[in-house]
Amino acid sequence: MRIILFTGKGGTGKTTIAAATAFKAAREGYKTLVISTDPAHSLSDAVNQPLGAEPTLITENLYGQELDVYYSMKKYWGNMRNLMLQVFRWQGVENVLAEELSALPGMEEASAFLWIEKYYEEKEYDIIIIDSAPTGETLTLLTLPQVTKWWVTKAFPFQRTAIKTLGSVIRNVTGAPVDHGFTELENMFDKLEKVQKIFSKPEICSIRLVTNPERMVIQEAKRAYTYLQLYGYNVDAVVVNRILPEMDVENTPFAKYLTTQKKYLQEIADTFQPLPIFKVPHQGEEVFGLDLLEEIGEKAYQEKDPTEVFFQESPFKVEETKYYYFVKIRLPLLEDKEFKVNKIGDELIIQLANQRKNMFLPKFTNFYEMEDYKYDNPWLVVSFSKHSKKS
Numbered sequence: 001m002r003i004i005l006f007t008g009k010g011g012t013g014k015t016t017i018a019a020a021t022a023f024k025a026a027r028e029g030y031k032t033l034v035i036s037t038d039p040a041h042s043l044s045d046a047v048n049q050p051l052g053a054e055p056t057l058i059t060e061n062l063y064g065q066e067l068d069v070y071y072s073m074k075k076y077w078g079n080m081r082n083l084m085l086q087v088f089r090w091q092g093v094e095n096v097l098a099e100e101l102s103a104l105p106g107m108e109e110a111s112a113f114l115w116i117e118k119y120y121e122e123k124e125y126d127i128i129i130i131d132s133a134p135t136g137e138t139l140t141l142l143t144l145p146q147v148t149k150w151w152v153t154k155a156f157p158f159q160r161t162a163i164k165t166l167g168s169v170i171r172n173v174t175g176a177p178v179d180h181g182f183t184e185l186e187n188m189f190d191k192l193e194k195v196q197k198i199f200s201k202p203e204i205c206s207i208r209l210v211t212n213p214e215r216m217v218i219q220e221a222k223r224a225y226t227y228l229q230l231y232g233y234n235v236d237a238v239v240v241n242r243i244l245p246e247m248d249v250e251n252t253p254f255a256k257y258l259t260t261q262k263k264y265l266q267e268i269a270d271t272f273q274p275l276p277i278f279k280v281p282h283q284g285e286e287v288f289g290l291d292l293l294e295e296i297g298e299k300a301y302q303e304k305d306p307t308e309v310f311f312q313e314s315p316f317k318v319e320e321t322k323y324y325y326f327v328k329i330r331l332p333l334l335e336d337k338e339f340k341v342n343k344i345g346d347e348l349i350i351q352l353a354n355q356r357k358n359m360f361l362p363k364f365t366n367f368y369e370m371e372d373y374k375y376d377n378p379w380l381v382v383s384f385s386k387h388s389k390k391s
Helices: 014-027 043-047 069-090 095-101 107-122 135-142 144-155 160-174 179-199 215-230 254-272 290-301 363-367
Strands: 002-007 032-036 056-059 062-066 127-131 205-211 235-243 277-281 316-320 324-330 340-344 347-352 355-360 368-376 379-388
Touching: 002 014, 002 135, 002 179, 014 032, 014 043, 014 062, 014 127, 014 205, 014 235, 014 290, 032 107, 043 062, 043 290, 069 107, 107 127, 107 179, 135 215, 205 215, 215 235, 215 254, 215 316, 215 355, 235 254, 254 277, 254 355, 277 290, 340 368, 340 379, 363 368
Parallel strands: 002 127, 002 205, 032 062, 032 127, 205 235, 235 277
Antiparallel strands: 056 062, 316 324, 324 379, 340 347, 347 355, 368 379
């Protein structure tokens, strides 16, 4: 089973690309499910068919689903929510506040994980394609197991072995049947951790960045790329959407845009190599319906199988010693060439002759001095002292 997650800055057309990829996979014989985890659902608009909280057949081999947090909470979280509500009330928290606190942070994202765990176990589909929320929410989703576990640990300052004991105490005092909620809480941890491990296996899960040839969009894609690599997730491709074709636009408002588009396309190629880059031309119209999605899928992947793992090697690593952090970036383009490296904030600037390559670093490096760098083909190794910057 394959899982492909599409993410990118809001407005880049990732829903369209996810739907087009899913439709091409279905046409090639794979039983495919495309899921929207973005609260602002537009997947049903893209396929031009109504979709529900459960998988809905769109066409042969293709199913669609728009996650509904309230439906998912009712399906997955009922016992656990009642448990937390009773615990807070038992601790003396007023009813209204207890209601607020009983809704765990990240429930929307967690429900997505639980659906994916279900489908992975059942093996009903050959491929699951996820139309994720914009980049920030995607990173929240992918780090959710640790965040949720931390929150619940703070809310319940006792170990799992004590949970069931406390459950019987609460039941005796309040009469509330909360035992099932404790079991559900334990199962949730196990499932969230399991899905995160699945997402970390490059042979199963790939993340594809959707971007446009525009400065702000590219900057966000760069940051997302750094953090996805840092968290151990495999990015196997970049999809550049809405590329305007070459045309005679002299003395029109589009002249400057086309000039900068060339520059940004080259920047994307330089920044994300050796990742494969798929290009999708602007359609010149609103995209909805299967006919246009089929056209986009064919133009993007051409003869390639969209379910293929297009790249499977981490180009970014962070290593730690007693006194240093070493950030390693795979850059085969630096071989036998003179270059300089500078750091401004969380951005690493590599100057190669008249070319410049910008990479975003983990934000913690803001608090450390860059001491040195060296090139050990194909890795650029940048060292940061653990001594904090002088104020």
